[in-house]
Amino acid sequence: MAPHIVRWGIMATGWIAETFTDDLLIDPNVRDASDVAHQVVAVASSSSKERAEQFISARGITTPCSAYGDYETLVADPNVDVIYVATPHSHHYQNARLALEAGKNVLCEKAFTVNAAQTKILIEIARKKNLFLMEAVWTRYFPLSVQIRALIQKGEIGEVLRVVADTSFGDDVETKWGTTHRMVNPDLAGGALLDLGIYSLTWVFQTLYHTLPRDQRRPPTVLSQMTPYHLTGADECTTMILSFPTSTPSNGPHPQQSHGVAMTNIRVSADPDEKGSAGPTIRIQGTKGEIQVFGPPFRPESYRIIPKKGAGEIREVQCPFPGNGKGMYWEADEVARCLRDGKLESEGMPLEESIVIMEVMDEVRKQGGLAYPQKIESTEYPLQL
Numbered sequence: 001m002a003p004h005i006v007r008w009g010i011m012a013t014g015w016i017a018e019t020f021t022d023d024l025l026i027d028p029n030v031r032d033a034s035d036v037a038h039q040v041v042a043v044a045s046s047s048s049k050e051r052a053e054q055f056i057s058a059r060g061i062t063t064p065c066s067a068y069g070d071y072e073t074l075v076a077d078p079n080v081d082v083i084y085v086a087t088p089h090s091h092h093y094q095n096a097r098l099a100l101e102a103g104k105n106v107l108c109e110k111a112f113t114v115n116a117a118q119t120k121i122l123i124e125i126a127r128k129k130n131l132f133l134m135e136a137v138w139t140r141y142f143p144l145s146v147q148i149r150a151l152i153q154k155g156e157i158g159e160v161l162r163v164v165a166d167t168s169f170g171d172d173v174e175t176k177w178g179t180t181h182r183m184v185n186p187d188l189a190g191g192a193l194l195d196l197g198i199y200s201l202t203w204v205f206q207t208l209y210h211t212l213p214r215d216q217r218r219p220p221t222v223l224s225q226m227t228p229y230h231l232t233g234a235d236e237c238t239t240m241i242l243s244f245p246t247s248t249p250s251n252g253p254h255p256q257q258s259h260g261v262a263m264t265n266i267r268v269s270a271d272p273d274e275k276g277s278a279g280p281t282i283r284i285q286g287t288k289g290e291i292q293v294f295g296p297p298f299r300p301e302s303y304r305i306i307p308k309k310g311a312g313e314i315r316e317v318q319c320p321f322p323g324n325g326k327g328m329y330w331e332a333d334e335v336a337r338c339l340r341d342g343k344l345e346s347e348g349m350p351l352e353e354s355i356v357i358m359e360v361m362d363e364v365r366k367q368g369g370l371a372y373p374q375k376i377e378s379t380e381y382p383l384q385l
C-alpha cells in the first residue's frame, strides 16, 4: 500500500528546526516505517526569506518547497498539512496559536508553552477547530521508551514505586550560555527546568503516570528546590520530588504512593566523562527489579533490566538510531499516523498529560520564585513580545 504522505511546514530556522528537518528527510524505510512518508513543503524564517531559502538549500531539499520571510504566510499556505513550531519557549503560545487560528495542525516543541494557562488555551482552540495538536516530546516515541513502558505494564519489574531521572549538563554556564542565549534568558523562558528538566519529568511521568489506565492517572504533589543563575535569574539547577497516589488493590497492605525524583542542572553533569562512567541517568525501581537507562534522558541509547536476586539474569538492550538519525523521525511518524487516522491527539503524549506536566512546572517555579516577565507569562493574543 502507498504510504500516507504528510506535508510539513517548518516554522523557524534554528538548531532544532534543522535537526528535525534532517530527520524528516531520512527514508522511513530505514526504520521500517513504510506506512508513512514526509515532505517538507514550506519553511519560514521570521528573520528573512533568504534565511529560509538558505535553510532549504543547505538541507538539499529538491522537491518543491516554499521559502517565506514571515510566519503568517507559512500558516496560510494551503499545501501545508502540519506546522512544526521550533521557536523559543517564550514564543510557542503565540506561534502555535497563529497556526491553529489559521486552521493548521501543529507539532510544537517542548516545553509546550511558558505556563499551563497558555497550554490550555491552545488545546481549547485545537479542539474547537478539530485540529491535531501535540507537544514534541520526541523521546516518548523512541522504541526504547515504548519498550520500557510495555515492560512496566506487563509487570516485568513488579510495581514501580520509585523513579530517579537526571538531565544535567556540566557546562561552564557563563562562558557557554552568557546572558542572552535562550538556555538562560528569562525573556525567552530559559532555564534548566523548561529546557532540560522536562525530560526528567518525562521519564517520571511516562513510567509512574502514563503506564496506568487513564482513569487511574492522578496528578502528583510536588516539593522542589531551585538555584538561580546569578547573571539572569533563570534556574540553573532544579530538583523535584513528585509523589503519585498508587492504585490500591483490595488485597492486603499496599504502598499508597510512588515517588519520582526529577533533577536538572546545567553546571554539573549527569555524565561527566560522556562515557557513561557515572552510571545510568534514569533508574526505574520496582518491587521485582529495576530498569536502568543509559545516555542523555532526551536521547537514551540503551537500557538494562536487573531482576531481583534469584529471579533471572540481567538483560542489556541496545537501541540504535537507524539511518544515523537524531531520533526525531519517530515522533514525526506518529504525527503522520495520527493525521492519517483522523486522531486529534497522540496517545503517547496526550494533551491532558501535557497540561499536568505544565502545572507541575508552574508549581515548581512558584516554589523556586521563578516568574518570567509578564509579557511572556500572559495569555493575551498576540503577546507584546
Ligand SMILES: NC(=O)C1=CN([C@@H]2O[C@H](COP(=O)(O)OP(=O)(O)OC[C@H]3O[C@@H](n4cnc5c(N)ncnc54)[C@H](OP(=O)(O)O)[C@@H]3O)[C@@H](O)[C@H]2O)C=CC1
Residues within 6 Å of the ligand: 011, 012, 013, 014, 015, 016, 017, 044, 045, 046, 047, 048, 051, 086, 087, 088, 089, 091, 109, 110, 111, 136, 138, 182, 188, 194, 195, 298
Ligand atoms: N527536541 C529537542 O531535542 C530539542 C528541542 N529544542 C526546543 O526547540 C526550541 C528552539 O530551540 P533551538 O532550535 O535550539 O533554538 P535556536 O535559538 O537555535 O532557534 C530558534 C529559532 O526561533 C526563531 N525565533 C523567532 N523569534 C525568536 C526570538 N525572539 N529569539 C530567538 N529566536 C527566535 C528563529 O528562527 P527564524 O529567525 O528563522 O524565525 C530562531 O532561529 C525550544 O523550544 C527548545 O526547547 C531545542 C533543542 C533540542
Ligand SMILES: O=C1OC[C@@H](O)[C@H](O)[C@H]1O
Residues within 6 Å of the ligand: 195, 196, 298
Ligand atoms: O530539548 C533539548 O534536548 C537536547 C538539548 O541539547 C537541548 O538543550 C534541549 O533543548
